[in-house]
Structures are given as C-alpha cells and as structure tokens.
Amino acid sequence: MASERSDSSFAGNGAGADTAPLALKILVAGGFGVGKTTLVGAVSEIRPLRTEEQLSQVGESVDDTDGVAQKTTTTVAMDFGRITIRAGLSLYLFGTPGQDRFWFLWDELAQGALGAVVLADTRRLEDCFPAVDYFEHRRIPFVVAVNCFAGARNYGAHEVSQALDLDRGTPVVLCDARDRDSGKEVLIRLVEYAGRMHTARLLDSVG
DSSP states (O other), rough: OOHHHHHHHGGOOOOOSSSSSSEEEEEEETTTTTTTHHHHHHSSSSOBOOOOOOGGGGGGGGGGTTTTTTTTTTESSOOOEEEETTEEEEEEEOOOOOGGGGGGHHHHTTTOOOOOOOOOGGGGGGGGHHHHHHHTTTOOEEEEEEEEOOOOOOOOOHHHHHHHHOTTTEEEEEEEOHHHHHHHHHHHHHHHHHHHHHHHHHHHHHO
C-alpha cells in the first residue's frame, strides 16, 4: 500500500531506539463544512477534542450552508487529535474554525506549526481561497486535500491546482476525510513536503 511505502521512507533518517520522540504540529484548515472535524476525528488515535456548537438562527446570515445543508454544528475554537506515523514520530493535529469571525484564532494556532492541510470541496472551491492565501503569505508549507464528496463532480489534481492558482510544486491530493488510511496518507504527504521545504530554506539561508 502507498501508506506503507511512505511510512518506510521515514525509517531511513537514522532514527534509532535511543532517538528522542518527535512531535510535530499540523493545522487542518479550509472552508465551512469541508470536513476538518471529520478528518481529525478519523485519523486521531486518541479521543479527539472538539469545540462544536449547534448552528443557530442568529448565524444564518453569516454561515453559508449552500451545499452543506445537512450540517448542524460548527467548530468555534479548534479540533485536536494525535496520530503516530511511526515509532518516535507523532503528529498533533489542530483543526481551525472555518468561519471568518473566528479567524483571530488562526495566528495563535499557526505558531510553531510544521505545515498545514487545506481541505477543499470542489462544489465550493472558493471557500478554501482564504486558507491558501493565509499559508502562502506566511510561508507555511501546505498541501491541498480535495475531500471527495458523494455526488460532487470529479476533478484531477492538476485542474484543482490551476483553479486555486497554487504555487508550483504545492501538492494536491484526493482523499476521503472519513477514512483513516486516506487521511493518514494526506498527512504523510504533508510531512514529506514540509520537510523538503524547510530543508531547502535552511540551505538557502546558509548558502
């Protein structure tokens, strides 16, 4: 399986039994109702922390539920989960709130993050533009993970990359946020990509 091949790639970095455990901070971002809470819950090996509240009539004027009419709750602070990629390497996942009025929390959550997953829904692709802009402007490595909803039109990774006008090399992967293996593969792709980006920047700074 692809995830097994990706897992083994981490083993070649010289880590041994006496290596101190490494914990990396990852953000999961995207628009309202795109599946951030679902992804964190699907991959987390611990009971995920959720800060969800019921949608109310008060928020109808600011929460666009077009395309996600079945959604009844919303994250008002963050989601939190943890997954072990291999022995000695764990990821701490922080799901960001999707609505504009909660974006003041993003700066706090982004501090110390290795990278981010930007979840996208092709039915509402424009909803992930703010997250893409946020991470590009702060030079935080990210991958775009297209959550393949039933009934949504299928687009290839190249088409999504063009539609979002992503920087060259930014990975776009297709996923099912409900499936643990699919979510884990997204996270592995992010760690690999972020590792290459941080290494390249370090070499540039000393070169």
